[in-house]
Amino acid sequence: xxxxxxxxxxxxxxxxxxxxxxxxxxxxxxxxxxxxxxxxxxxxxxxxxxxxxxxxxxxxxxxxxxxxxxxxxxxxxxxxxxxxxxxxxxxxxxxxxxxxxxxxxxxxxxxxxxxxxxxxxxxxxxxxxxxxxxxxxxxxxxxxxxxxxxxxxxxxxxxxxxxxxxxxxxxxxxxxxxxxxxxxxxxxxxxxxxxxxxxxxxxxxxxxxxxx
Amino acid sequence: xxxxxxxxxxxxxxxxxxxxxxxxxxxxxxxxxxxxxxxxxxxxxxxxxxxxxxxxxxxxxxxxxxxxxxxxxxxxxxxxxxxxxxxxxxxxxxxxxxxxxxxxxxxxxxxxxxxxxxxxxxxxxxxxxxxxxxxxxxxxxxxxxxxxxxxxxxxxxxxxxxx
Numbered sequence: 363x364x365x366x367x368x369x370x371x372x373x374x375x376x377x378x379x380x381x382x383x384x385x386x387x388x389x390x391x392x393x394x395x396x397x398x399x400x401x402x403x404x405x406x407x408x409x410x411x412x413x414x415x416x417x418x419x420x421x422x423x424x425x426x427x428x429x430x431x432x433x434x435x436x437x438x439x440x441x442x443x444x445x446x447x448x449x450x451x452x453x454x455x456x457x458x459x460x461x462x463x464x465x466x467x468x469x470x471x472x473x474x475x476x477x478x479x480x481x482x483x484x485x486x487x488x489x490x491x492x493x494x495x496x497x498x499x500x501x502x503x504x505x506x507x508x509x510x511x512x513x514x515x516x517x518x519x520x521x522x523x524x525x526x527x528x529x530x531x532x533x534x535x536x537x538x539x540x541x542x543x544x545x546x547x548x549x550x551x552x553x554x555x556x557x558x559x560x561x562x563x564x565x566x567x568x569x570x571x572x573x574x
Numbered sequence: 575x576x577x578x579x580x581x582x583x584x585x586x587x588x589x590x591x592x593x594x595x596x597x598x599x600x601x602x603x604x605x606x607x608x609x610x611x612x613x614x615x616x617x618x619x620x621x622x623x624x625x626x627x628x629x630x631x632x633x634x635x636x637x638x639x640x641x642x643x644x645x646x647x648x649x650x651x652x653x654x655x656x657x658x659x660x661x662x663x664x665x666x667x668x669x670x671x672x673x674x675x676x677x678x679x680x681x682x683x684x685x686x687x688x689x690x691x692x693x694x695x696x697x698x699x700x701x702x703x704x705x706x707x708x709x710x711x712x713x714x715x716x717x718x719x720x721x722x723x724x725x726x727x728x729x730x731x732x733x734x735x736x737x
Contacts, residue, residue: 365678365681365682365731365732365735366700366728366731366732368675368678368679368682369679369682369701370700370701372679373595373701374701376591376595376598377591379590379591379594379595379598380594381590382586382587382590382611383587384583384584384587387583387586387587387615388579388583390611390612390615390616391579391582391583391615391616391619393612393616394616395613395616395617395620396613396648397613397616397617397642397646397647397648398645398646398647398648399646401648464621464624465617465620465621465638465641465642465646466621466624466634466637466638466641467641467714468711468712468713468714469640469641469644469645469692469695469712469713469714470713470714470715471714472641472645473645476645558648561649561691562645564690564691565644565645565690565691565692568690568691568692569692569713569714569715572692572713572715572719572720572722572723573715573716573719
């Protein structure tokens with residue numbers, strides 16, 4: 363008898379499992395799940411809320427005055443409407459994909475549907491970063507054009523021999539801020555993917571490899 | 575207790591060996607076994623409204639159980655306690671005791687725990703005598719590929735036992 367036959371024979375006669383009572387099963391189904399789907403849902407909702415709350419918190423009175431001073435009121439009004447519309451669309455897709463996760467589908471479909479949920483949130487985060495950057499650029503340009511103090515400084519710089527150095531330093535500072543923000547995001551996502559999705563990705567790739 | 579809940583509980587109780595077998599393949603100590611058993615039971619209960627009763631409870635349950643083990647379950651302990659595997663996994667009756675066979679079985683179970691999650695699923699379905707169509711449907715791959723992969727896993731298992 364080869365090893366596999368021996369294993370099968372042993373497998374079929376296994377009777378030494380603990381006997382779980384009805385009371386224990388009852389208690390189990392009233393406990394909270396700790397599946398990755400639950401964690402992905404919690405993290406995703408937090409991510410969506412974080413960006414939504416950020417845009418509310420950042421629109422305080424001081425900022426409103428600054429927007430008026432820089433002639434950005436119309437731009438910001440349009441941007442805000444688009445932003446909330448996009449948020450609603452993202453939430454819809456997130457919810458729809460989340461509802462599509464079914465534990466009775468095939469393993470590959472299940473993994474794919476979980477990854478799809480993550481992808482929507484990922485796109486949402488990227489959208490926020492890109493829109494945030496665009497807004498920063500627009501604000502920066504308008505600041506140069508309309509802020510009296512900056513206009514004066516720029517005039518002084520133009521009249522001195524340090525114009526090039528001024529621009530280099532400004533660009534380096536902006537670059538460093540962007541780099542720090544990107545690094546923070548990268549670490550955040552490495553942690554999420556590292557903890558929650560590493561195994562799922564490996565298994566998904568394994569299933570895809572079988573099909574090659 | 576609701577009628578549906580009671581029906582579910584009695585079905586899980588009746589077919590609990592199936593769940594234990596999945597746990598045996600995917601975990602290597604008692605705590606993880608209990609943990610996975612609980613998570614599978616929760617997932618079964620959550621999916622129970624989708625169980626229409628036209629298929630066998632076991633056919634439906636083992637897909638949920640495997641999906642939970644492969645995809646949804648978050649392993650708490652990372653280390654594999656091989657001593658515990660050896661002691662818990664295989665308890666043979668004294669009347670049937672065969673030292674050589676028992677050693678071989680220990681090696682087999684140890685080798686299974688070294689396999690990847692998908693490979694474990696294939697071994698599980700092989701041991702449960704599932705046909706290739708069912709294996710392919712459960713994993714979401716083609717039947718021919720399931721057959722090829724199964725042969726590779728069997729070869730890998732043999733190599734792990736006889737390096």
